[in-house]
Amino acid sequence: MADLDRWQYLLLMGACLALTLPLEWVLRARVYRRPLRALQAILVTVVVFSIWDIIAIGRGLWHYSPLYTTGIMLPFGFPLEELVFFIVIPLCALLTYEAVGYGLDVLTGLRRRRRTREDEDA
Template sequence: MSHVQYLALMGACLLITLPLELVLGARVYRRPRRLLLTLLPVVVVYTAWDAAMIARGSWGYDPETTTGILLPLQVPLEELVFFVVVPICGLLTYEAVGNVLRAVRRIRSGEAVPAVLRDLPRGV
């Protein structure tokens, strides 16, 4: 189990933030081109950085806690997954919070609000 524990954690992160897309209308997954353009520089830069630090001996990864699948330049699969999942979760959170704040402003100004956001607690 310890070999897939980190991947399971990344899956849980995606699962936990999925309601932000489905319930609060974050629209991150519904704009795949925009998502890809956002992720591409993050993945490229951090993977290159990680590969350089591994090659330099600055850090490494315990084979007991990783799948053992290495990408080119000796970067573990788990690192690539991390560089994709964490920005997606951040984007989902950012977009959902923006939607909620816009709904709160509309409620306060008396404008019409989408039904899914209308029933949020008043303290939000």
Template sequence: MAQYEYLLLMVACVLITLPLEFLLRARVYRRLPLMLPSVLVVVLVFGLWDLVGIARDHWTYNPEFITGIHLGIMPLEELVFFVVISLCALLSYEGVSTVLNYFSKRKRREGGSSDVA
């Protein structure tokens, strides 16, 4: 079971942030044309960074905690990490934006700002 720990952690990250899609209407998964380029940029930039780091032996991955499936020299889990964390970041960003917009609209309805110029 230890070999799936990294992947299980990624599943937990998705499960923790997935409610934001529905409860706060983050609409990340529903806007594929906007989501895919965002995730792709992260995967490409950090994927290249990782490949260089792995090739130069700057870091390695403990075989006890990964499945052993590799895409070239990169473990599958590392690619999954880039995709999952990008999606979690987008969901968090959109969720926070939704909450901030809600309170901003609510404040305007209640009489505006209490700031004095």
């Protein structure tokens, strides 16, 4: 079980991606179909929060448990899992945002069509 603990953080990120992936097709999020736009949105988060984390780690304000991380460290004591987090979570949020927007558009269109039919019947 201890070996699996080291992968918890990355497994959680994988689960987040797996749970939001269907939004691309089911609710037409169209995030993966526009990779440049997704990259632009995610890049800001990666840069800002990576700098934030590196500063906090350097000042000893926080650290990452070696029990729940793979031990793969990037420069400045920055764990690989944290970089993955800064990519995955914004991507999942973007998928969710776009899917909700599409769902609202569909609902609004349905309501609009229903009102139009009711007006015609009246």
